[in-house]
Amino acid sequence: MDRPYILHMLTPGPWMSPFDVNMAADAGYQVIVPYCGVDVAATPNLTQDAIFSRGPKGVSRTGLFIGGRDVTQAVDMLDAARKAMVPPFVVSVMADPSGAFTTAAAMLACVRGQLRKAHGTDLDGRRVLVLGGTGPVGRIVAVLAARAGAQVRIASHKGQQVANETARAVSERFGAAVAGASSADAAALREALADTDVVLATAAAGVQVLSAEDLAAAGQKLLVAADVNAVPPEGIAGVGVMDDGKPVAGTQAVGIGALAVGNVKYQVQHQLLQRMRNAEKPLALSFDDAFALACELRAG
Incomplete structure (x- = not known):
């Protein structure tokens, strides 16, 4: 049986955005798990829990999403997650706090x-x-x-x-x-x-x-x-x-x-989540990646 696509969603806030949960489901993730009250210090342990349990093949079907409201904290959490990964246990991660x-x-x-x-x-x-x-x-x-x-x-x-x-x-x-x-x-x-x-x-x-x-x-x-x-x-x-x-x-x-x-924003978030899900190599997606994709969509 194929391993399910799992997205672990981290937020410093008391709840994960329902908007982002919906977007993750529509992008094809089958198991979506929110973790609330997560700060930069807690990010490495959660990241390693997520990557070491699935094996090298399983990590390709595992992703991390970072929400919250503080843009600086979100970037710091993304950096902390990336640094916590140990090849070949590397998964895709995306930050989009409050969209x-x-x-x-x-x-x-x-x-x-x-x-x-x-x-x-x-x-x-x-x-x-x-x-x-x-x-x-x-x-x-x-x-x-x-x-x-x-x-x-x-x-x-x-x-x-x-x-x-x-x-x-x-x-x-x-x-x-x-x-x-x-x-x-x-x-x-x-x-x-x-x-x-x-x-x-x-x-x-x-x-x-x-x-x-x-x-x-x-x-x-x-x-x-x-x-x-x-x-x-x-x-x-x-x-x-x-x-x-x-x-x-x-x-x-x-x-x-x-x-x-909002129409362009929706397309950008949807396609970035799909890119994570379908990526052959792990991705780390932030606002520069979102802007590049948004410009492609507008040009098209």
Whole structure:
């Protein structure tokens, strides 16, 4: 009898995301086991328990998935899992805390696609402002944009100091040049928008971070406005959840809505999980892999 495909799902939180469990099942894993309250220190022991019990052939049908909410912790857990493996007992591992890696990847791939399609340009050299940038998606999309050559600022509604602290932490941990910007009030937000080419709204669901008046203040420099908030009101006024290249009133920008991003995010997570399941050699998948795949999907 063939050995079943097993996915061990690790999270520092009190529960594993039902979304991720569903995705794992749809990707073809037959046994899906969540482990909650797992931190970096506990990851090596769990990893070795998962790999040594199945033999060299069994490890090819074994995978690890790392969730949670803290993107830095997730990357550290992924690194700890990889270091704990002993060839030939090596399994595939993927990190996607709160869906932040696949969501950020999908968002930026959609933005890059619309920059090329609507404006004949790319991310390199563009000024990107990430609103709600202190959260998981905001941090990772900032890193990906900076690695793509953009000049990136993470904005915080709590002010310049919090934004600067987050930008410094992101830059140091991920080796990306990211700066901070305040969005604490309308004046600060509009000042940051004045020289922005791309604005990304990654704040909490149901929070509007950019009003119609704010967009008007952005002027004609703005090229793309993208939002990942699917809960009313929209994160960016006038950008509907289904928009994918629709002109934004009063600007030369095009809008990208949450469901347009979400469609790509779903495909990316599904295909990465399938890649793990079907891989002949073990894979270690993080946000760079998610972005590369998202760009392939958008190009296709």
